Amino acid sequence: MAAMSTVGGGGSLSEVYQNSKRLLIKTRDGLEKLERLEYTSASGLGSPELSDLVKGDIVEIQSLCIEMDRLWRSIPAKSQRDLWKRKVEQVAEEADSFKGSLDKYLSRNQRRIQETREREELLGRVNGDGSHVLRIFDDEAQARLSARNSATMLEEAYSTGVAILSKYSEQRDHLKRAQRKALDVLNTLGLSNSVLRLIERRNRVDKWIKYGGMIVTIVILIYFWRWTR
Template identity: 70%
Template structure:
């Protein structure tokens, strides 16, 4: 009867341990599903609850180990020994899974912290790089402004020289026209002098002709008498 009473008490503890195992296994599976999700969310409350259930299972296993040893019948004792060992092994397996999950979660948190620090440093370096780029852009803009001013000055100087060249060409053309006019005037003077000389020659020829005519008429008149 004592063995049966002990077995009955052991059965109740065993049923409680099995219920805790089912709940702990479901909790571990939920944590792993959270981990494999896109967001990779964590549930500290669920992790704590699973850890508490596993700890309670280990406590129940210690109670069951004490109880099965008090069973008189060897066959019953061996049977309960295997059952208790199976519960303990499952609890150890769940504890190992929970520990691995906790380690992975801590590693993810550490990596997230490192990424945040790197991102912060990268943002600081990016701001520094952007500031350098801004200074270089301002310097390049200043160079472009200076280049534009030099270009405008060069174009202005070129335009002035072009005006001077045009004026020089006009002066040369005016000079050539003046020379042509002077040459024309000089030629006209030569022609006038030639005409005057011809007029004088014609006058002399006319007078000589008149004189010769008078002389011829006189001699003819004398000869006819």
């Protein structure tokens, strides 16, 4: 197949794609470890070695995307070409997303390093009540850690709410399809209009129940957000 052809001994398109997918998984794991270190460490400082490894993996994925972009263009069949184009674009988008996440992490880490240096310089110039100043900085660090934890909890609650609303949407689609099938069957059997009206009333009741659940979910999210502020 054209998708399996090699160019300059660099491996087939399928092989390069599989390598890129493995690197994506490795990169995602590395970013998750960096975020855990960031939110569990009292200083908030992560691992420079790990961040360098993640950065190297992202660069390698981007290089593989360039190679795959060259390979899929040489596929004769348009359908296969379009399929591989979408696959390569998905890998490139994930790599760009990971790069954005790493850049934000490095920016936060650099800011914390600068704050630590300023703190040490200030404590070095303090003569006398140095312990009081140290306690102030420790309180500020604890407050920042608490704020990050609250933000994480809020994001988790928001994700839960989105998942619930998506589930409601799926159930609505299932109900619509089931209603259409039921109406087709009822029309085929020639049942009375009263039965059809009964089904319609039941569907309206289910719809109000669904809307009520959505409103309750939104109210809970708003209350939780205000509570964590």
